[in-house]
Amino acid sequence: MKAFGKILGLVILGLLLIIVALGFALTHLFDPNDYKDEIRQLARDKAHVELTLNGDIGWSLFPWLGLELHEASIATLNNPKVPFADLQMLGLSVRVLPLLRREVQMSDVRVEGLNLTLARDEHGHGNWEDIGKPLPAATPAAPAEGSAGTPAPGEAPAKPAAAERPVKLDIDSLTVNNAKVQYSDAQSGQSFSAESIQLSTGAVHEGVNIPLTMTAFFSAGQPALRARTELKGELRFDRALKRYQFEDMKLSGEASGEPLQGKTMTFAAQGQLLVDMAANVAEWNGLKLSANQLRALGELNVRDLNSTPKLTGGLSIAQLDLRTFLDSVGVAVPPMADAATLGKFELVSRLEGSPTRLALEDLAVKLDDSTFTGRLAVDDFAKQALRVQLKADTFNADRYLPAKSEAATGAKAARQAEVQQNEAGALAGAGTTPLPDAPTKTAWSTDKLLPVDRLRVLDLQADLSFGVLTLEQLPIQNAVLKARGQGGLITLDTLQGGLYNGDFATKGTLDVRPAVPQIGLSTQVNRVPVEHFIKSQTDTPPVKGLLTLSSNLTGSGNSQKALIDTLNGNASFVINNGVLVNANLEQQLCQGIATLNRKALSGEPRGKDTPFQELKGSLVLRNGVASNPDLKVRIPGLTVNGHGDLDLRVLGMDYRVGVIVEGDKRDMPDPACQVNERYVGLEFPLRCRGPLELGAKACRVDKDGLGKLAGKALGNKLQEKLNEKLGDKVSPELKDALKGLFKR
Structure with a gap:
């Protein structure tokens, strides 16, 4: 045996030497x-x-x-x-x-x-x-009989080969x-x-961690983008289980290019990645993201990899200065009314999605002083189908409105100067000065209001609610806004809420399909203090009271001025339990009576408020001018009727008003304007003209109308004398004829 083993060893050694040789x-x-x-x-x-x-x-x-x-x-x-x-x-x-x-x-x-x-x-x-892939054959050859592809008759088909070992x-x-x-x-x-x-x-x-390091420069065109990246981690794979892991993954780098507008973004991402093809799942756990000032944590899970992948997970973004971050990545924030907005932003949400959609469920967002909760989703990326369901505690929308341009600011300043000049003269003269001039300065901005191109492709369904929504300086309680848009037609289903112990509701449409946008609004206001809607440039409203309003209006254009210039429709209004601020109609009436009595007022006229029980009327609007044919005001002891126009283009008014004395029911401080019996029931004429902000302060005695009234008063006086002389000596028919004569 020893010899055999020795020989075998020599043979193997010889074979190895032969192989090496x-x-x-x-x-x-x-x-x-x-x-x-x-x-x-x-x-x-x-x-x-x-x-x-x-x-x-x-x-x-x-x-x-x-x-x-x-x-x-x-x-x-x-x-x-x-x-x-x-x-x-x-x-x-x-x-x-x-x-x-x-x-x-x-x-x-x-x-x-x-x-x-x-x-x-x-x-x-x-x-x-x-x-x-081989080149296609010019003419496919017919398979020969008994070829390898087709077993010959009586020949058993070949058995499939055993599965090969990987x-x-x-x-x-x-x-x-x-x-x-x-x-x-x-x-x-x-x-x-x-x-x-x-x-x-x-x-x-296979089956063990493989340290990996990679660096590269990535670039893309249209728009041009370039990034330097570094990737580190440990790769692990098991082909039999179809399981692939990237543990302790760390990706970092810098990016620049056209989307960043010349800015540089420093980014980083890390976490644990897993792809399990047998289970058709992929996971990114311990996710950490950063991009300049932004810091985020979360996790992502994708299932059904072999069909339609479905995404779930969570994301949390730490508080950051959103305005600064957007500027650092080349996103230009449009000028807003308040430059301090977007200073605080943070987000927590649960993610759900697919290759065509993404939803932020259980969303909680803090933006400046507001907190939003609800849902935000893009239901179809291709159609940009945006779905919004949010609730907010408080939100001041005025802070986020576009800042006014220099032209709009200059126009507003010019109009303020015009109103203040008229207002100073009206208060100084207390009704004895000439009528204020009709305003000529436009009250509206020509700045672009709507992003028409974006709205034309908007697919929107929005359901928003607010504890307090501030809009145009009006704090709307429990506000609800529901809107939808598709194909360039945006519908405001409702915007409603409480306002200073009253309430309001409005609905309408915005059609941006034509070259010029078309707007229609229907509004109902119930017992809201009117002074919060109309304020003069001195912040003193010309009228106070509880407003009830119903209106249906249409307009076209993409600026405040264009919309007002094309404003058409109708409205009706009632103001109850009100006050004409700093405008004493009693003083105006006293001035007219003193003129009829041919007496001078003994005291200096004093401006004070005029309370009223009701002020109502209707409006017909044509291209920015509202005609009011039926103005009525109920004041204790007086009835006021009027008609005129409101030029909304310059916020001016031109009214003729008649004041009817119902009787001597009040103390007149000046003997010159004692109400004689013959003045009871007569309509004393006033003319009101000037900026709308002046209200009744822009009213003066209408001297032309007063002359006609004097003739009527004289007829009443002659009628009294005639009655005294004739007594019962003439027939009633003759008395009526004489009355008609004096009234002509």
Whole structure:
């Protein structure tokens, strides 16, 4: 036995020496560069690719099968002259004996100067789709009888081959230097590239963590964007379980380009990534994101990877100065009425989505002094279908409205000066000065109101509610806003709420499909203090009281001025339990009576308020001018009737008002205006003209009308004398005839 063992050992040693000698001979006597044409043909026949070998091929046989390729490129057989990949050098070594056990044991694998070019043509066909595909045969040959594809009669079909054992990988390390990947799409015009790719790994073994580090420069076109990135982590994979993990992943870098408007964004992301193809799930746990001042935490889960992926997860954004962050990433925030807005922002939400939609469920957002809760979703990315369901505690919308332009500010200042000049004269004269001039300065801005282009593609469903909504300086309690928009037609289903112990509701439409936007509004106001709607430039309202209003209005245009200039419709209003502020109609009446009595007032006129029980009327609006034919005011002891126009374009008024004395029911402080019996029932004329903000302070005695009234009063006096003289001596018919004569 000892001799047999000794002989066997010598035989094995001899075989090994022969193999080593053969390997030495092959590597030194056989030069693969002499067989480049055969290698190219083998690549065409077996791999169905066009292989170009411009450099030398270096190799070794045993115990490592070593290979080095220099200046090589690969193209598809359909387009052999345009390579989709080329490299400067590929070097690897594989142990020979483990290959027989379907085990790949490699030393360091190095790739230098790899260029990979991927392109999709105008028909949507990608050049990578032809890799490994043979050229189509000119005429398909009919299968021969008894060929391998069809078993001969009586021949049993071949048994399927047993499932092959997967190749076991064992690589000491992988290094890629100066690689480049380019992608272009002729259909969309988009292009992407990754340059200066540096990749290095530790030992590559299945089922163990593989340290990985990669750096690259990414760029994109239309719009141009460039980013420097660095990726680190530990990769782990199990092909049998179809499970892939990237643990302790850390991605960082900087980005710049057209979307950032010349700014630079520093970004970072980290977490634990898992893709389980057997379970069709992917996870990103321990997610941490940062972009300049933004910091976020969360987790993402995707299921149904093999069909329609479904996203779930959560996201939390720490408080930040949103205005500063947006500026740092090149987003220009439009000027707002309050430049301090967007100073505080934070968000917490649960995520749900798919490839076509994304929803922020259980959303909680803090914006400045407001807190919002609810749901925000894009139901269809392609249609930009926005769905909003939010509740807020308080929200001051005035702070976020567009800031007025210099032109609008200048126009407002000019009108304020005009109103203040008229108001000063009205108060100084207390009704004895001439009528104020009709205003001429426009009261409205020509600034653009609506982003028409965005609204035309808007697909919106909004349901908002507020504890307190401040709009146009009006604090609306328990406000509700419901709106929807599609195809350029935005419908305001309702905007309603409580206002100073009253309430209001409005609804309407905005049609941006025509070149000029069209607006229609229907409004109902119930017992809201009118002084909060109309304030003079001195913040003293011309009238106070509880307003009830009903209106239906239409307009067109995209500025305040354009809408007012085209305002049409109708309205009716009632103001109860009110006061005409700083406007004493009794004093105006006293001035008229003193004139009729041909007496001078003994005291200086004093301005004071005039209370009234009711002020009502109706309006017909035509192109910004409201006609009011039936103004009525009920004042204790007086009845006031009027008619006139309100020019909303310049916020001016022109009214003729008649004051009827119902009787001497009050103390008159001045003897010159004692009400005689003959003045009872007469209508004393007033003329009101000037800025709307002046209210009744713009009223004066109408001297032309007063002359007619004097004649009527004289007729009443003659009638009294006639009655005294005639007594019962004439018939009633003759008395009536004489009365008619004096009244003419």
